[in-house]
Amino acid sequence: MFHPAIQPSFQDNVDFENAERGLIASLDTCLVRNKDGQMVWNNEDYNFLQGDCPSTVNPKLWRQGQLTRKQGLFEVTNGVYQVRGFDISNMTLVEGKTGVIVLDVLASTECAAAALELYRSHRGNRSVKAVIYSHSHYDHFGGAQGVLSEANENQHEVPIIAPAGFMDAVLKENIVAGPAMRRRAVFMFGGSLPIGPKAHVGCGLGMAASSGTTIVVPPNDTIDATGDERIIDGVRLVFQMVPETEAPCEINVFFPDQRAVYIAECATHTMHNVITLRGAQVRDAKKWSKHLDETLDLYGYDSDVILSGHHWPTWGHENIVKFISDQRDLYGYMHDQTVRLMNQGMSGIEIAEQLQLPPSLQQEWYASGYYGCLSQNVKGIYQRYMTWFDGNPANIWKHPPKEEGKRYVDCMGGVQAVLEKAKDFADKGDLRFAATLLDHVVAAEPSNEQGQQQLAGVYEQLGFGAENAVWRNFYLTAAQELGSKSKGAPQSVVAINPRSDVEDWFDALSLQIDGPKASNMSVQTIVINIPDEQTTWILTLRNGALTYRSKAFGTAQSSDSADFTVTISKSEVYNMIAKGNLDAVKETGKGKIETVVNLLNLCNIV
Numbered sequence: 001m002f003h004p005a006i007q008p009s010f011q012d013n014v015d016f017e018n019a020e021r022g023l024i025a026s027l028d029t030c031l032v033r034n035k036d037g038q039m040v041w042n043n044e045d046y047n048f049l050q051g052d053c054p055s056t057v058n059p060k061l062w063r064q065g066q067l068t069r070k071q072g073l074f075e076v077t078n079g080v081y082q083v084r085g086f087d088i089s090n091m092t093l094v095e096g097k098t099g100v101i102v103l104d105v106l107a108s109t110e111c112a113a114a115a116l117e118l119y120r121s122h123r124g125n126r127s128v129k130a131v132i133y134s135h136s137h138y139d140h141f142g143g144a145q146g147v148l149s150e151a152n153e154n155q156h157e158v159p160i161i162a163p164a165g166f167m168d169a170v171l172k173e174n175i176v177a178g179p180a181m182r183r184r185a186v187f188m189f190g191g192s193l194p195i196g197p198k199a200h201v202g203c204g205l206g207m208a209a210s211s212g213t214t215i216v217v218p219p220n221d222t223i224d225a226t227g228d229e230r231i232i233d234g235v236r237l238v239f240q241m242v243p244e245t246e247a248p249c250e251i252n253v254f255f256p257d258q259r260a261v262y263i264a265e266c267a268t269h270t271m272h273n274v275i276t277l278r279g280a281q282v283r284d285a286k287k288w289s290k291h292l293d294e295t296l297d298l299y300g301y302d303s304d305v306i307l308s309g310h311h312w313p314t315w316g317h318e319n320i321v322k323f324i325s326d327q328r329d330l331y332g333y334m335h336d337q338t339v340r341l342m343n344q345g346m347s348g349i350e351i352a353e354q355l356q357l358p359p360s361l362q363q364e365w366y367a368s369g370y371y372g373c374l375s376q377n378v379k380g381i382y383q384r385y386m387t388w389f390d391g392n393p394a395n396i397w398k399h400p401p402k403e404e405g406k407r408y409v410d411c412m413g414g415v416q417a418v419l420e421k422a423k424d425f426a427d428k429g430d431l432r433f434a435a436t437l438l439d440h441v442v443a444a445e446p447s448n449e450q451g452q453q454q455l456a457g458v459y460e461q462l463g464f465g466a467e468n469a470v471w472r473n474f475y476l477t478a479a480q481e482l483g484s485k486s487k488g489a490p491q492s493v494v495a496i497n498p499r500s501d502v503e504d505w506f507d508a509l510s511l512q513i514d515g516p517k518a519s520n521m522s523v524q525t526i527v528i529n530i531p532d533e534q535t536t537w538i539l540t541l542r543n544g545a546l547t548y549r550s551k552a553f554g555t556a557q558s559s560d561s562a563d564f565t566v567t568i569s570k571s572e573v574y575n576m577i578a579k580g581n582l583d584a585v586k587e588t589g590k591g592k593i594e595t596v597v598n599l600l601n602l603c604n605i606v
Contacts, residue, residue: 006362010063015269015365019067019312024122026072030085032114032210040110040212043071043085045195046202054197058467064270064370065202068311073118076313077305079235080260081123083115088206089139089309091115092262094255096233099129103253103262104140104309105147108212112143129233133162133219134264135250136169140309142214159232162219163241165249170216171497171504172248177279184278190473192480199476204270204370204469205310216499223251226294240298242266242291244284246273252295259304261320266292267327269311269365273372274334275380277470282384285377289332296324323366330367333358334374338381347390348382373468405443415441419450426458434458442482456482496578502533502570503550505577510546512603519544524595529553529567538562541599564591580605 030043046069053062071085079095091112092103100119106112120126131148133141141162148158173181186192189209193200202208221230223239230237240252246265253262265272266288274283300306306320307313314323334355341351352375361367369376389395398404412418418441426434435458441451456479463475496508518541526539534553539546566589568576575581580600586593 110212112146135247285335292328
């Protein structure tokens, strides 16, 4: 873990003052349950953070946990409120003439409803006049139904505003690589860890994500360009497009009359991720820096407060300018210095070991790496330009971990010799290399209990010392899994959202095809007519790949040239793909129904 020579001052209590400023009310017990009485959020689990920092947690991360666990309804400025501590993210509410505009709606329906209820209990039963999604991460849109169900009798009349490309970004991240990302996310967010000072102490960005019901409610109003404006319930909103920063599509929102800027997740009280350990496309740190500079120029000098989808606001003109400027410089410095050293011939790992932030940034709490971190981000920037390859030809065609592990163990004189060497390195404090040696042992001999135990112990020590919550969660979850008799099987089924388009469903279907098995099959064609969509889809399975195209309704090839033709509604297409329900297909289909059955079998659906 990167340890800067300069640390922020623990005597600086401004963050604690700001995190409590404007508190109207907090819950005696911050618990949220679903309709079946199951707990989906329990902020009380983190009450232990009120005590002194133990030896099992990095003091800086402990401090961050103390700040992010604070919950309640807060007045940010006149007419602007936040509910914090009800999920990993914040809900922001801006009052209009008769109702309220909701910015970002938490991760789950249940938590969003609870947050809105807390607001209304102190500010009156204001109706929801609009919902705004700042970006395409689920902890900012997943709870929409908890707000919209209480909006009014016809929620379809409520503007749901999002940046251009929102649904495409949501679907790509949650469908294309969804199963692999969800597996990694368990490690990244520590979802299987017990909560406490020896295990889960938060995520750096918040305590944890709630486990309630997440539903994608598509937007019905799109922001296409910086400077786009809306007037909703008498409130003027000015939008800034900030794509390829913290998310593929993202917007900031300026409220001129309230002199407040909502900066989404482009600037929070931690260094953010240019690349995440759960997986995602590498973000553009250079564009991130440029967008922050634009935010400063457009709104920074006309704002009295800056607030975001995580953490607490920053008040005061000078403080705002410094905060945005420092964050701008943070991402710009990381990018430019990584590229400079890369162009001198250094690899990403080498740069990550060498590069440090300027002293002026090292001493700022909000530039510390509780969620993203410098080492990780440098490697991400390198990856964006240079791919996975570090330029060393020895690494072009390496053995997979198990085969490589066998050879390393053999070279060092066998498993026992490696275990002894690893213990020596661990005893000397070189936990990083001890983990490397032990990883070779476990890769070579997965059932070696001594190797598993030693590696789990090393991971535990690395986790206890980590400033970064994500690194801590990854290390401790890996230690937990090594000590478990039954490992969690990787999830392989791609989620299919009933609210998505038909093409998105076919995208998901194609990603589940067992290619090697399908490649031995003859060419198969299915025609699906969908009257309520007025489209006809032609699906072709050939060479192990499923392709699909749409035509105007009724203009596709006839059943004579297709193996199977069927006319069904959009909902019946969903039932077929998502649930394997073929009742409607059998009623109206013509041709070889086994063609459809074979396709679904190749996707492990039936």
